[in-house]
Amino acid sequence: MAPETRDRAFPLSAGILFGLGLGGFFDGIVLHQVLQWHHMLSSWYPINSVPNLELNTLWDGLFHATTYVFVVIGLFILWRSAHRRHLSWSNKLLAGTLLTGWGLFNLVEGLIDHQILGLHHVNERVSREQWILWDLGFLAWGLVMLVGGLLLVRAGRAEEASGQADRALIR
Known part of the structure; x- marks a missing residue:
């Protein structure tokens, strides 16, 4: 890819970081706080005492802080790329990278926290036998989301390449 083309390319890492952050926010806000299906360490420290609730609340907060950092770094990368000059990015690249990041979040968090470490499960309010189904x-x-995101990224890259070829013909 030529340097000028690379400078104008959509920053995939920004979209993926936004997706990771949004996936974490959804998990923390909807599943931890609104539905209260689980907390960060609720399989190890069930919410059956005030000290356990305090511990889980602390770890939920650290989890939220981490997802916030993903979003801030993604915003910084996006700003640095967009601030350079007028850009023409495909909407598919933004949507695709957001889905890719969110899908990665779910897969990594689901495999590590739910399955490998057993820190918590998606819905701990149902019977224990059903936890695996939710997980x-x-x-x-x-x-x-990951597959759909990657397909959108591929389509967006093709769209960008086609648009760049069209712009080169106009010059």
Whole structure:
């Protein structure tokens, strides 16, 4: 890719970081706080005492702080790229990288926190036998977002390449 083309290319890492952050915010806000299905360490420290609630709340906050950092870094990368000159990016690249990041979040968080470490499960309010079903659904949702995101990124790159070829013909 020529230097000028590379400077104008959509920053995939920014979209992926935004997706990671948004996936974490959704998990923390909707599943931890609104639905209260689980907390960060609720399988290890069930919410059956004030000290356990305090510990889980602290770790939920650290989790939110990490997802916030992903969004801030993504915003910084996007700003540095967009601030350079007028750009023509495909909307598919933004949507695709957001889905890719969110899907990656679900897969990594689901595999590590739910399955490997057993820190918590997606829905701990249902019977224990059903936890795995919710966990598998979370992983499947992540996989669908990841694949859909990657397909959109591919389409967006093709769209950008086609647009750049069109602009070169106009010059």
